[in-house]
Amino acid sequence: MTIPCDRPGFGAVFLDRETRMPERHRVLVIAEAANPTFVSVPLVGWSHATAIARHADALIVTQVRNRQAFLDAGLREGEDFVSIDTEWLAGPLYRINKVLRRLGLGWTATTALAALSYYAFDRAAARLFKDDLHTGRFDVVHRVTPLSPTVPSAFLSRVCRRAGVPFVLGPLNGGVPWPKQFRSALRAEGEWLAYLRGVYRLLPGYRDTLRAASAILAGSLDTLKQIPAAYQDKCFYVVENAVDPSRFTSVKADDGGETLNIAFVGRLVPYKGADMMIEAVGPLVAAGRAVVNVYGDGPERGRLEQLAARVAPGGGVRFHGWVPHQDLHRLLSQNDLFVFPSIREFGGGGVLEAMALGVVPVVVDYGGPGELVTPQTGFAVPMGARAEIVQGVRGAVQSVLDNPTLLPPMREAGLQRVAEHFTWDAKARKIVRVYHWVTGKTAQRPDLEPGFRSLEPSIPTPNHAARE
Numbered sequence: 311m312t313i314p315c316d317r318p319g320f321g322a323v324f325l326d327r328e329t330r331m332p333e334r335h336r337v338l339v340i341a342e343a344a345n346p347t348f349v350s351v352p353l354v355g356w357s358h359a360t361a362i363a364r365h366a367d368a369l370i371v372t373q374v375r376n377r378q379a380f381l382d383a384g385l386r387e388g389e390d391f392v393s394i395d396t397e398w399l400a401g402p403l404y405r406i407n408k409v410l411r412r413l414g415l416g417w418t419a420t421t422a423l424a425a426l427s428y429y430a431f432d433r434a435a436a437r438l439f440k441d442d443l444h445t446g447r448f449d450v451v452h453r454v455t456p457l458s459p460t461v462p463s464a465f466l467s468r469v470c471r472r473a474g475v476p477f478v479l480g481p482l483n484g485g486v487p488w489p490k491q492f493r494s495a496l497r498a499e500g501e502w503l504a505y506l507r508g509v510y511r512l513l514p515g516y517r518d519t520l521r522a523a524s525a526i527l528a529g530s531l532d533t534l535k536q537i538p539a540a541y542q543d544k545c546f547y548v549v550e551n552a553v554d555p556s557r558f559t560s561v562k563a564d565d566g567g568e569t570l571n572i573a574f575v576g577r578l579v580p581y582k583g584a585d586m587m588i589e590a591v592g593p594l595v596a597a598g599r600a601v602v603n604v605y606g607d608g609p610e611r612g613r614l615e616q617l618a619a620r621v622a623p624g625g626g627v628r629f630h631g632w633v634p635h636q637d638l639h640r641l642l643s644q645n646d647l648f649v650f651p652s653i654r655e656f657g658g659g660g661v662l663e664a665m666a667l668g669v670v671p672v673v674v675d676y677g678g679p680g681e682l683v684t685p686q687t688g689f690a691v692p693m694g695a696r697a698e699i700v701q702g703v704r705g706a707v708q709s710v711l712d713n714p715t716l717l718p719p720m721r722e723a724g725l726q727r728v729a730e731h732f733t734w735d736a737k738a739r740k741i742v743r744v745y746h747w748v749t750g751k752t753a754q755r756p757d758l759e760p761g762f763r764s765l766e767p768s769i770p771t772p773n774h775a776a777r778e
Contacts, residue, residue, distance in 0.1 A: 334365070334366050334367050335366045335367070335449040335450050335742070335745045335749065336366070336367045336368075336447065336448045336449045336450070337362060337366045337367065337368045337369075337448060337449065337450045337451070337452055337745065338368075338369055338371065338439060338442075338443075338448045338450070338451045338452070339359045339362055339363070339368045339369065339370045339371065339452050339454060340371050340435060340452065340453040340454060340455075340463070340466065341355040341356070341358070341359040341370055341371065341372050341454045341455050342355075342371075342372060342373050342428060342431050342455050342456060343355045343372075343373065343376075343455040343456065344356040344358075344359050344370065344372045344376055344380075344454070344455060345375075345376045345379045346379055346383055347379050349635060351455060351456070351457055352376070352455075354455070354457065354550065354551065354657075354659070355372075355454055355455035355457075356376075356379075357552065357554065357734045358454045358455075358481070358734070358737070358738075359372075359454055360383075360734075361552075361734035361735055361737060361738035362452065362454075362738050362741060362742075363390065364735065364738060365735075365738045365739060365741075365742050366450075366742060366745065368390075369389075369390070369391065369392060369448075370385075370390065370391040370392070371391070371392050371393075371435055371438075371439075372391060372392075372393055372394070373393065373394060373395075373396065373397075373400065373431060374393040374394060374395040374396070374397060375397065375400070376393065377393040380393070392438070394431055394434045394435060394438065396427055396430040396431045396434060399426065399427045399430050400427035400430070400431075403423055403424060403426060403427050404424075404427075406423065407423055407424060425456070425458070425460065425461045428456055428461050429464070429465075432462075432463050432464060432465045432466050433465045435465075435466050436465035436466040436468070436469045437465075439451075439466075439469070440469050440473075443469055443470060443473040443475050444472075444473045448475060449475070449476070449745070449749055450475065450476050450478060450745050450748065450749065451466065451470050451475055451476070451477050451478070452477075452478040452479075452741070452745075453466070453477070453478070453479050453480075454480075454481075457480075457481060457482060457483050457484065457529065457550065458482070458483075458484045459482040459483070459484055459485060459533055459536055459537070460484070460485070462514070462515035462516045462519040463477075463479070463515070463519050464514055464515020464518060464519060465515075467479075467518060467519045467522035467523065468515075468518060468522065470522060471521075471522040476524035476525070476745075476748035477522050477523050477524055478523065478524060478525045478526075478527065478741075478744060478745070478748060479519065479520075479523040479525070479526045479527065480525075480526055480527025480528060480529065480546075480548075481527040481528065481529035481548055481549075481550045482526065482527065482528055482529060482533050482537075483528075483529030483530050483533050483550045483656045483657055483678075484533060484656050485532060485533060486530070486532045486654050486655070486656055486676075486677040486678075487532070488654060489653050489654065489676065489693055491653075491693070491694065491695045491696065492581070492653050492654075492696070494580075520537070520538065520540075520541045521541075523541070523544065524544065524748040525544050525545075525546060525744050525747065525748050526541060526544055526545045526546070527545075527546050527548050527741070527744070528545055528546065528547050528548070529548065529549060529550030529551075529656075529657065530549070530550065530657070530677065530678055530681060531547065531681060532656075532677065533656075534547055546744060546756070546758050547758065547759050548737065548740055548741070548758040548759060549657075549678075549681065549682065549731075549732065549737075549759065550656070550657045550659075550678070551657045551658065551659040551662050551678070551732070552662065552732045552733055552734045552736065552737045553659075553662050553663060553666045553728060553732060553733060553734070554733070554734055555666070555729070555733055557639060558639060558663070558666040558667055559639075560639055560640045560643035560667060561643060561667055561668040561725070562643050562644070562645070562646065562667055562668035562669050562721060563668075564717075564718050564721070568599075569598070569599065569600060569601055570594075570599060570600040570601070570646050570647065570707065570710060570711055571600070571601050571603065571644060571645040571646045571647070572587075572591055572600055572601065572602045572603070572645060572646065572647045572648075572649050572707065573602075573603045573604075573605065573641075573642055573645035573647070573648050573649070573664070573669065574587050574602065574603070574604045574605065574606070574648075574649055574650060575605045575606055575638065575642060575648070575650070575660050575663075575664075576605075576606045576650065576652070576660060577606055577607070577608040578604075578606055578607055578608030578609065578610040578611045578614060579608050579609065579610055580610060581652060581653055581654045582650075582652045583650070583651035583652050583653055583674070583699070584604065584606075584610065584614055585610070585613070585614060585617055586651045586696060586699050586700050586703065587602070587649045587650075587651055587703060588602065588614060588617050588618050588621060588622070588627060589617065589621060589700050590649075590651075590699075590700045590701075590703035590704040590707065591622075591649065591703070591704065591707055592617075592618070592621030592622040592627070593621065593622075593704075594704070594707060594708070594711065595621075595622035595624075595626035595627060596621065596622045596623065596624065598626075599711055600626070600707065600711070601626050601627075601628070602618075602622075602626060602627040602628065602649075603628050603630060603641070603645060604627065604628065604629045604630060605630050605631075605632075605633045605638060605641065605642070606631075606632065606633075607631050607632045611629065614629070615629060639663070639667060642663070642664060642667055642669060643667040643668065643669065645669050646669065646670065646710070646717060647669065647670050647671070647672055647707065647710065648660070648661070648664035648669045648670065648671045648672065649671075649672045649703060649707070650664075650671060650672070650673050650679065651672070651673065651674045651691065651699055651703055652673070652674065652677070652679065653674055653676065653693070653699075654676075654677060655676075655677045655678045655679050656677060656678050657678040658673070658677070658678035658679035658681075658682050661673060661678075661679045661682050661683060661688075662682060662728060662732050664724075665682075665687060665688070665724035665725065665727065665728050665732075666724075666725070666728045666732075668721045668724065668725055669721075670687070670688050670689075670710075670717055670720045670721055670724065671683050671687070671688040671689070671724075672688060672689040672691065672703055672706045672707065673688065673689070673690055673691070674690070674691050674692075674693055674699060675690035675691060675692055675693060676693040682732075684723075684727070686719075686720065686723040686727075687720055687723045687724040687727050688720060688724065689706035689709075691703055691706060731759075740756070740758040740759075743756040743758065744756060744758070
């Protein structure tokens, strides 16, 4: 079945006079989870897909649950996007997952269950676009979501391989190992299946997906390490998250106040580390030198409120509960520090949002946040035992209290770092460079994150996977 696409100029090629390189590609963007009204993976999927569509002639393929949000955002069905209805399976699995979460099972189990519905989506997409791929309607197929490296695209990648159309996979992110110092948090999160997570490598289509991919985007260094050595030559490290500058207009001002305003944003669950944050800054709050604003809710809230009352009596730790995303930026920008000692964070989008608002982050140097924060833009506390992290966070906050002049240059460096590297448009431009490479328009392998990490390819032949 062919979806009509009457968009003016679809497929037109415009040449840059200096490079003589096609500026736009015809891209089929697979974003099963993509929705601007949600958070987490659907918001990342939406942001990636729509940013790519600003730099390529893209047709976005999403799940039918997102259809109305696409229409409300002004996208045209059949021209800008196509929705696939797999609710016959996705709906019941979603309801089962909600029950499992209430019973205390962790994300590993629920992600594994949700992956079953993606098999149906992947199969439907492969059937829908098989003829278009074989007739050359698209230059590239790019699967943006699922983000999990454990979920293959068994059917679509096979069709791309047979049709000779480059298949780009990612950004993939996930699988940050549980720190050995926090096995108790693993149990508290119900992550019992984490011990068996490596079984995903045996899933049908896993190896075929990697083999068929012309390029694999790894959203974190931990995920990059998980990809088998045989496919590392076509891997690109590109940080998963980014921000939309138009949503970050309330930038923190240098008010020179004597009291330090500290923010925590996130679900109140064990691995996010809100308890370590409260314990670390509690004495400073009790002394009247700091105020803490906790934005978020979750099963740990009662215990955290008791901890705050004990270590910082007097109401200096304020629990605001869940705050709508559109209001959160305004509230967050009124703080000086974003203290977020999560011990197992994949992406760390909240860290980028804080930096985009001029709020200096204090994080644990592990997982996604550790890849985003530099000594010029914030504080990265070494991973260690709980007491060591608490001491490290307290030391970072104390250093700011002792020397407030540290904050303004960090604030400016953070704003500049986000503007240069971490907007969705900047990320889309990087991905377009991958499209040039996989389609053979350029032989020079792009380094998408210069200054972050350089991954030297062992076989730098463009589009080698698609042409096997």
